[in-house]
Amino acid sequence: MSRVRLTYRLDDGREREVSAPEGVTAFDAASWNGIAIDSTCGGHGTCRKCGVRIAEGTVEPTSLDSRAYEPDRLRDGWRLACRAVAREDLTIDVPPLVTRPKAATVGVGRQVILRPAVQKRYVELDEPDLADQRTDLDRLLHAIDDLEPRATLNVLRHLGRTLREADWKVTAVIVDELLIDVEPGDTTAHRYGIAFDLGTTTVVATLLDLSTGAPLAAASRLNSQQPFGADVITRISATMLDPEALPRLRDLAHTTLDELTQEVCKEASIDPAHVYEIAIAGNATMTHLALGIDPEPLGVAPFILSTRALPETTATDLGVNVHPSAQATVFPALGAYVGGDIIAGLLASGMDRDRRLRLFIDVGTNCEIVLGSVAGLVATAAPAGPAFEGAAIRCGMRAATGAIETVRLTPTSVTLGVIGDVEPRGLCGSGLVDAVAELVRLGLLDASGRLVTPDQAGDLADHFTNVNGERVFTLHDEIYLSQRDVRELQFAKAAIATGWTLLLEETGIKESEIAQVLLAGSFGSYLSPANAIRIGLVPRLAVPRVVSVGNVAGEGAKLALLSLRERAGASALMNEVRYVELSDRPDFNDRFIGNLAFP
Amino acid sequence: MSRVRLTYRLDDGREREVSAPEGVTAFDAASWNGIAIDSTCGGHGTCRKCGVRIAEGTVEPTSLDSRAYEPDRLRDGWRLACRAVAREDLTIDVPPLVTRPKAATVGVGRQVILRPAVQKRYVELDEPDLADQRTDLDRLLHAIDDLEPRATLNVLRHLGRTLREADWKVTAVIVDELLIDVEPGDTTAHRYGIAFDLGTTTVVATLLDLSTGAPLAAASRLNSQQPFGADVITRISATMLDPEALPRLRDLAHTTLDELTQEVCKEASIDPAHVYEIAIAGNATMTHLALGIDPEPLGVAPFILSTRALPETTATDLGVNVHPSAQATVFPALGAYVGGDIIAGLLASGMDRDRRLRLFIDVGTNCEIVLGSVAGLVATAAPAGPAFEGAAIRCGMRAATGAIETVRLTPTSVTLGVIGDVEPRGLCGSGLVDAVAELVRLGLLDASGRLVTPDQAGDLADHFTNVNGERVFTLHDEIYLSQRDVRELQFAKAAIATGWTLLLEETGIKESEIAQVLLAGSFGSYLSPANAIRIGLVPRLAVPRVVSVGNVAGEGAKLALLSLRERAGASALMNEVRYVELSDRPDFNDRFIGNLAFP
Structure with a gap:
């Protein structure tokens, strides 16, 4: 996938240079980079308001251009930006805006021009x-001059x-190319959408005002499919054992999505019938x-x-019970283990629109790793196992009330951060990483991952005991980190480290060249960047270069609702990301063993 | 709508010249006229088998042509027929067929190349x-090289x-551009469709084998909506009076269609799940x-x-309960009173593909009249009233068992033809026309429409009596034709005659120039052409030039199932037919009164 360099010359004298995949339009590339070009039809070639002048480089005029411009203007380089396909580096003059398009900040600091499908x-x-x-x-349809939907x-x-009862005064409701309703009177003030992050564990809904881009309400709840298993594999297995499991799991997903829908609508006092589109980012199994x-x-x-x-x-x-003809945009998946949630996350973090070398890591039971550079994106999946979810850990639990989520050690003290400030009930993924990283820092855990004996532990000797013949580090009363827990974490982080190590090799890039690491997913957002570096989960960079970006899948779903261009960007991503299967590589196991040790 | 002349030179040395609307492709025009050109994709531009050579005239190559042919061949005039848009008169060399396409005779003697959507x-x-x-x-999809459906x-x-249960051996079921099913094993032998003529009174279903074009079973039954009224206006009124009437009428239509479906499937021993498409021709209200x-x-x-x-x-x-994802093709309507049944009828009778001057009359409560010539088609509707349905006639009845459908008079005798060969129970529309025409022929009804007195009736004097003070002509026992019945028929035929008279004036065509009159609709097929001429319902032509073409709407529905090209032809017809509203013309009433008399 080769890229072109587009220089936009704005009417205030500023220049903006962006890099875009060859074959995108000047309008899309501008929109993706927050550069506003007039348009009311959203790039369907019908409003003819997105004229720009190609000052350097060549763009062949289309038949629409020939109808929109006199021959003189065509020769002078005027083109409809939404039809101007960039095949080479271009310099583009953008005329002053007639209408001031609205924009919103979404995702990882991305300024997005509002052009919802609705x-x-x-x-x-x-x-x-x-x-x-x-x-x-x-x-x-004749009265709507800038859109040509089908009914x-x-x-x-x-x-x-x-039409007749409303005395011929109506509001047409259009989603992309579909006329989904005609409402009596003027209802243009009511235009909403709901973005869902459909996670295996947690589902998050955000209600958006599509006229302003503002989030009006958000809610989250556990995925009701939980009783069928904590991870995707157990849920898939359930469908293989029992023919009734698939319809049941489907219905449970529907229940979760609909309960959240009614909750956010109620919170914002919005009639669900005014929600005309939903967007869903989830992994392939959830979808x-x-x-x-x-x-x-x-x-x-x-x-x-x-x-x-x-x-x-x-x-x-x-x-989802909203408007009966509301549409749903479901993020496409790249592979069985690089799902729509990752595509949404890449979109929201602008991985395809940044010329820096960046590593995107969605930490979870299945860990997705994407390396982005000017040369495009390469992705892989690493089976990290359930350690980060608190499963397979002796005193492990999910990140819920009572979970130890931070651990701070000095040579003489243990300080715990507990979710909900209650008596600790267990250890969640981020607490596990913290505990291990702190023990490593103080030399209480050696590079090979072995806990020291009490006599090597100084003032913390009391914390080092045996449970069922296994060496453990006690955090609080009955709650401890065991030697085997440390091994579980080592396996998990080694799988992830092997993933990005091999991706770097595959692309001939050195660890030190990485400009930024994005930690995504709900686990990634709780993880301390410093400790992630300390245990070797991410490359050894300066701490500020490792960034927790939070729920980027949900942000991607918002982007899809707010901008047709961004949605097109998600489709374009499908062709830009190259998936690399690492698990069948002969050197995988060698690398994996090499990555077990702490740095 | 201008037309072009296309001369096809076949490989057996024959030449076929056809006239087609400007802008159609060489492939469509050939297909419409029964000229076979190789193709497996049905004109989607994917199989590249429909190559022809443009020997005279110019067709610009498309990007598909450039990919399909070397520059030498392009210069020599080779084009994909399905992409070769005729903008001027052309001479086209058609290469010998590699595959022998199947054809079927449908409609008014139309030879149709089979290329179903299914x-x-x-x-x-x-x-x-x-x-x-x-x-x-x-x-x-990769394994299907000639079609590119979406799922x-x-x-x-x-x-x-x-796929897995069938050991990767499956049959893809595609309807036009939609993949609607994947069936285990090889099911290619089972491919069916049902064509419906959805009439106000009667609904007819024909089950077609889409592999051969053969009809396997046909059935008809009364439209279950009858209790809501005999004609479209009473059914529309019902929906205006009672909000429950529309869902009820919809359900009754569904019941009728589905009962017929199960009946034809059972008769032909076909699994309804192997019916993948239905086509429906009906008037606008029924649709x-x-x-x-x-x-x-x-x-x-x-x-x-x-x-x-x-x-x-x-x-x-x-x-209609057939394959759960079966598609439905519903014929489009041109106007409130020129419905999909007429579009289907025009398609089946080839009104748009004949250079003769032809008049198409669908006789019924609402009578549709279409005049076709090289210049295109003009249509109008004439409110003939219910006389032809037997309503508003003293002894009138529908054309069912016991109805007098033919009447033959000599100066001394009355001979009746009765449906079902039973004792006569009443007089249906064709019997009414027959009776009046025979009375006119023998001078027993004068040109103004007055029945003679018994003393003027010779040996038939006994048949001329009075009932409730009204002069009548007795046909059999209690069954008679009254003076007012004659008036009803006069009104009906005058409305129709005024329709075609004004259409002729509108187009500057003389009655004598008409080459053929097609009488369509179930009533038209029972009508004797000689008597239709005699009472002035149709222009005064030689009897063989007036042809009863039967249920052409149903034939049009069959065509739509058997050929995507024909279906496209129906859409093209929408742009070729010009509707003329006659009822608001100032000279309408004058003409109407002038047409009341018998010729």
Whole structure:
């Protein structure tokens, strides 16, 4: 995938230089980089407002350009930006804006020009008479000059009645290219969408005002599929054992999504019928289950997806009770273990639009690692195991109330941070990493991962005891870190480190060249960058270069709702990311063993 | 709409000259006229088998042509016929056929090349492995080289399981551009569709084998909506009076369609799950009601359609229980009173592909009249009233068992033809026309429409009596033709005659120039051409030039199932037919009164 350099010359004299994949339009590349170009149709080539002048480089005029511009202007380089495909480096003059497009900050500090798929148009129509017998639909569409949607059967069913009862004053509700409703009167002020991060453990919903980009309410709850297993593999296994499990898991996903929907709508006092689109970012298994797609091939070698890009789906297909014809945008998956959540995360963190060398790590049971550079993106998945979820750890628990999430050691003291400030009940993933990193720092755990004996532990000797014949480090009363827990963490971090080490080798890049590491996922956001470096989970960089970016999958889902361009960017990402299977490499085990030790 | 002349030079030395609307492709025009050109993709530009040489005239090569042909061949005039748009008269060399396409005779003697929207492809796929992790969908689509469908969510739901359980040997079921199913094993032998003529009174279903074009079973039954009224206006009124009427009428239409479906499948011993598409030709009101679209604007001036072309619909939307993802093709309507039945009828009778001057008359309560010539088609509707249905006639009845359908008079005798050869129970529309025409022929009814007195009736004097003070002509016992019945028929035929008279004036064509009159609709097929001429219902032509063409709407529905080209032809017809509103013309009433008399 080669890239081109586009220099936008703005009317205030500023210049903005961006890098974009060859073949994108000047409009998309601008939009992706927060450069505003006039447009009301959102790049469908119908509004003809996105004119720019190609000052350097060549863009062949399209038939739309020939209709939009006189020959003189065409020769002078004027083109519709939404049709101007960049095949080489270009310098582009952007005229002053006629309308000031709204923008919102979403994702990892990304300034996004608002152009949601959901559009409303208020129109006042002439009544038909014998001299003007246009159909109701033609009359309506003719009055909307900047969009050319097609109608659904549902709209047609009541179109005639609505037009007449509303005295021909109606609001058309359009989602991308579909006319999904015609509402009486002017309802343009009500235009909402819900972005979902559909996680294996937790599901998060954010209600967005699509007119302003503002989040109006957010809520999260546990995925109701939990009783079928904590991770994707156990849930897939359930469907293989019991034919009733798939419909049941689907319904549970629907219940979770719908409960969150009603919760955020209630919190913001919004009528769910004014929610016209939802966006969902989830891993491939969660997405398959929510749509009722048989997930078995995802769970057994060679790990096959049913499809990458999904067909048009509706909120109803996902059990979400909002507007009855609301559409659903489900992020496509790149592979069985690089799902829509990762694509959404890459979008939200702008991994494809940054010329710095960056490493994106979504830490979890299955860990996804993506290396981004001017040369494109390479991705892989590393089976880290459940250590970070607190499973397989003696006193492990999920990051919930009572979990020790931070551990701070001095040679004489142990200080614990507990979620909810209650009596500690167990140790969650970030507490595990903290505990191990602090023990390493104080020399109480050697590089090979062995806990010292009490006589080597100085003032902390009391904390080093045996439980069932195994050496442990006691954190609080009954809660301890065992020698085997340390081994579990070593396996997990070695898998991740092997992943990025091999990706670096694959691309011929040195560890020291990495400009930034993004730690994503709910676990990544709790992880202390310093300790992540200390245990060797991430490359050895200066601490400020390791950044917890939080729930980027959810941010990606918001982007998809707020901007058609960003959504197109997600599709483009599918072609820009190269997946590398590492698990079958002959040198994988050697590397893995080499990465077990602490740095 | 201008037309072009295309001369096809076949490999057996024959030449075929056809006229086609400017802008159609060489492939479509050939297909419409029964000229076979190789193709397996059906004109999607993917199979590259439809090459022809443009010997005279110019067709600009498209990007597909440039990929399909070397520059030498391009210069020599080689083009993909499915992409070769005719903008001027052309002479086209058609190479010998590699595959012999199947054809069927449908409609008014139309030879149609079979290319149904429903296609099946049997494939045997390679199993995936870690070196080939293509998605299940990509693997399947890659194995189908001549079609590029998109998948429905329903297919994806079970795709993985089906592929694996069937050991990667499956049959893809494609309807136009949609992959609707993947069936285990080779099911290519089973490919069916059902064509419906959805009439206000009667609904007819024909089950077609889409591999051969052969009809396997046909059935008809009364439209279950009858209790809501005999004609479209009373049914529309019902929906205006009672909000429950529309869903009820919709359900009744669904019941009728589904009962017929199960009946034809049973008769032919076909599994309804192997029916993948249905096609429906009906008037605008029947179509609106069946789809649950509010019909009120159709029933009141200015008579407005919700839409002409309908969105993608499924058999499920129409209550038809066949394959759960079966598609439905519903013929578009041109106006509130020129519905999909007329478009289907025009298609089946080839009105747009004949250079003769032809008049198409669908006789019924609402009578549609279309005049076709090289200059295109003009259509109008004439409110003939219910006389032809036997309503408003003293002894009138529908054309059912016991109805007098033919009447033959001599100066001394009356001979009746009765449906079912039983004792006569009443007089249906064709019997009415026969009786009046015979009375006119023998001078027993004068030109003004007055029945003679008994003393003027010779040996038939006994038949001329009075009932309730009204002069009548007795046909059999209690069954008679009254003076007022004659008036009803005069009104009906005058409305029709005024329709075609004004169409002729509108187009500057003389009655004598008409080459052929097609009488369509179930009533038209029972009507004797000689008597239709005698009472002035049709222009005064030699009897053989007036042809009863039967249920052409149903034939059009069959064509839509058998050929994507024909279906495209129906869409093209929408742009070729110009609707002329006659009822608001100032000279309408004058003409109407002038047409009341018998010729």
